[in-house]
Amino acid sequence: NAGVTQTPKFRVLKTGQSMTLLCAQDMNHEYMYWYRQDPGMGLRLIHYSVGEGTTAKGEVPDGYNVSRLKKQNFLLGLESAAPSQTSVYFCASSLASGRAVSYEQYFGPGTRLTVT
């Protein structure tokens, strides 16, 4: 049981380049999330998904796109990278809602992205 995995772990991009971050979970969770974490800002929600084939915008969605074609995978795309997107990106997943313990989010190890 690997939990939540993220690919790649590190990446350096030049301004204007594109890339896709891959998140995979093997816990059969319905909900998946993409966050970015910046010093002093905490975790900010970029996009999330409440099920296969559905996505929704979070707090800071501009410059990012997502897709959830399979329940276990959640992709985050940067179409034209900007230095402001330098950050640590975390993917998380959780069970469907209903009880407090279901709100527990399981996080991946993160992807460190630098845009020069």
Place this chain on the structure above:
Amino acid sequence: QKEVEQDPGPLSVPEGAIVSLNCTYSNSAFQYFMWYRQYSRKGPELLMYTYSSGNKEDGRFTAQVDKSSKYISLFIRDSQPSDSATYLCAFDTGGFKTIFGAGTRLFVKA
């Protein structure tokens, strides 16, 4: 006013000390109150959660919620160097989105 306020620290204490970490919040709709722990270069992991005012204990950790003051705390007794991490408070309205505090960095010196 930010929805969640958390002192970023860093907080440095000697081994064995009692640590108090705190967050304030403004959204009365928050129903679930959580603390996540994040070690350096790792993802956060849930440490404790509660959905009511009062105290909840788990070993050396106690989570306290005061809904009337919109204030939550995490106490760590007999702190250990292995407790050195960033602690994030987190809040949920009962839906599927969680609001995280910025995190407090804790260093426990041996």
